[in-house]
Amino acid sequence: MTADGTASGAGLTIEGLRKWYGDTRALDGLDLRAAPGQILGVAGPNGAGKSTLIKIIAGETGPDEGEITFGGSLWDPRVDPGRVAVVHQEPQLFPNLTVAQNLMVGREGTRLVTREIDPAERELMADLAILVYAGRPLGEVPLAIQQRVEIGRALARDARIFLFDEPNSALTQEESLDLFRRMHLLADAGRVVVLVSHRIAELAEHADRVALILDGRCTTILTGEDVSQENIAAGLVTGQAEREVDAHVRGAIGEDAASALRLSGWTHAGGEFDGIDLRGRVGEVVAIVGVEGSGARELVRSIAGFERATGTIEIAGRAGGRAVVSGTGLVSADRQTSLFANLTVAENMVVRLGREITAAAGALRPGRMLKIARDLRDRFQVRTDSVEVPIRSLSGGNQQKVAIAAAMVRRPPVLVLEEPTRGVDLGSKREIYRLMREYAGEGHALVIFCTEVPEVFEAADIAYVVSDGRLSPPLLVADYPDVEALARSVTRLERHSRPTHEMLPASA
């Protein structure tokens, strides 16, 4: 870390940052240094601590331990947040005010009456190419312009640190290029620029140094020649997966196995994916991999009928909307939408059932509900003595097991899981993978949406990479000896369908 050419004292230095949320450790002694004039890339899997780090630098929350210095002196972002500007995917501005008013909010001076924009602000808007939008309400201008307004606000108050948090996941290719150009300009002007992104290709392209964050610590710093997609991808997954299921178990699904799922010419109504052909066999776990905005999430949700798409879909040999409704089940990535906080563990487990838990006249059978729930608890190893406690009293991992159990209990031929182990501890992860494997083995197919390669490596038989709405050729997970090799392949496939980034002129 000291060999990165950063002059000590200048720029942003973070040392020994620790942060707990209850029993969960979000940051575990994180060290990081960002020099002025450089773009520091930050990458890490979900739950590694990136968002906590961003929140601390932005002054939204404080660390439990550790210190931050800026320009050689101690800096508390909560006390002095003006130095830092965070540019989010969704700008946090005032959509009802005009672009010019947004630029001035908070600096109107002491007068109650509104003032005109001053020449400096006019120049700033011209620099950012937003002057033509000055009088338009912010909510009506494109997202890319809104982000520039956010940058402008920070420049107007002379912020020194610019933190970009997945800034371009909702931007077009061209808008992204423009944003990266501005990042380079900010860095060239001596500002500290930090880019947090899932998109490995862009980090390799634009960052001078890349910090990899795993389990709340900065594990690797790549500098100079070492900043490459392969190195980032491999560094992110090292030691992150161990194969639980033997390779031969996965290879055992023959070509002749029956299809549980078939898509052809499958095209999203909103244009997120286009002309997808896909087959999922009985007994198979199919991973759909892709970053946010690639169309992977929409593809997976469309299989369960929760995104509109056209083309042919066949579930267990039956085609059409009815087959989707009766033949699929979805567990969303967010437990806010997969569980019912006002219900108990048992009620959450049986909420998708109907006839199975009712007697004559629509009366519930509480005894039967409890029996089903207790059986599921034992099978899914949900850690709770009573199934009649509120769902909120369980840990995140156990809640996730309940959400998956609730979908499996109806035994749909095709079970769709979005990021099945997001925010789940290691032990629960293993159990969830085991349950998925078991369910596949009982004659079903699973389709999982993954953003992390280790999950693909541990859980899936076959993986497809989606980028820009198109499906890659299949990757047979059993062919890969280790997770690093799989990560390299996935990264290569994500890159290959993004030729425009290769053509980008270096810091224009």
Added chain:
Amino acid sequence: MAQNSAGAPVPAAGSARSRWSGRARAAGLRIGGLLIAILIVIVVFTFLSKPNTFLTITNFLGVLRSMSTIAIVALGLTLVIVVGEIDLSFGYMYGLASILIGVSWIVWGWPIWLALILPFVAAIALGSINSFLVTVLRIPSFIVTLGTGQLVFGTTLLVSNTATLNPAYPPAGKVVPTGEVEWFFGLSNQDLPLGIPMQALWMTAVAIIIGFVLSRSLFGFRLKAIGGNPAAAELARLPIVKYKFAAFILCSLLASLAAMLDFAFIGSVQPNAGVGLLFPVFAAVIIGGASLAGGRGTAIGTLSGALLLAIIANGLALLSAGSYLSNFVSGAVTIAAVVLDRFTQSLRK
């Protein structure tokens, strides 16, 4: 209520402390707290009122009758609240129902059985319109029912010609068969043993049915799930549209039933009947512990809420306290119930 065992934290995963569900315990506490509040109010009024006026069987039966209208309508509203919606039109439905009975029977000369079907048809229509606008066109139910309520009220004024109707004094040239009048009044006015009011029996029957629906039926279970988390309910493929239709229709039907029973008891109808129901009905549901955010509500709670309000109104009337005091107290009690709720919930965390 506050110093009760509500303070016990939710058991952590793996602990064996909880013998029964947290939600059942919370609901139990809520009802327990309400019953304590009712007892306190009874004791207070017993001491304040003249001897042998408040704490008598006759007065208690009077309270039961006076609460029954609010309770029946509130039980219907509870279904709508549990599924996470709001209905502001039930009071106007009540008014329309009584006028429809009166006009079709007394003015148009329909036989009573047909005249009694009409308001329920209207209720199904209103409930369907409300839920159609809410579920299909996705307009917030507050706005929908604010609007349909006025449409219904306008219809009531139009149909009734803003006149009061009484079968004993039909308009000139109209005759109402006495047998029909007797039978109709008998729906609410019967000589029952011990002087038990007929309307209280109706209320009990409705409460038992709604109680079963909410706590023992698949319908009620799913109603709570949908109200508790509509997004999750959609992903779980619960029949959201169908259930919201049912909730709105049942709410309107029960408002019509209450209107019919009141007409039979009072003996006459006016077009503005039901306009004053909005506050006490909502108050009963809220005091009863239903959450306006959806997913929570019980029949016994709503019933207790209506009982508390009725006792307060009765006690204050016996003290000749003047109507403004009654407004003060019922408003304060409603807010206090929610404040106490928040308090016990924060203790539980």
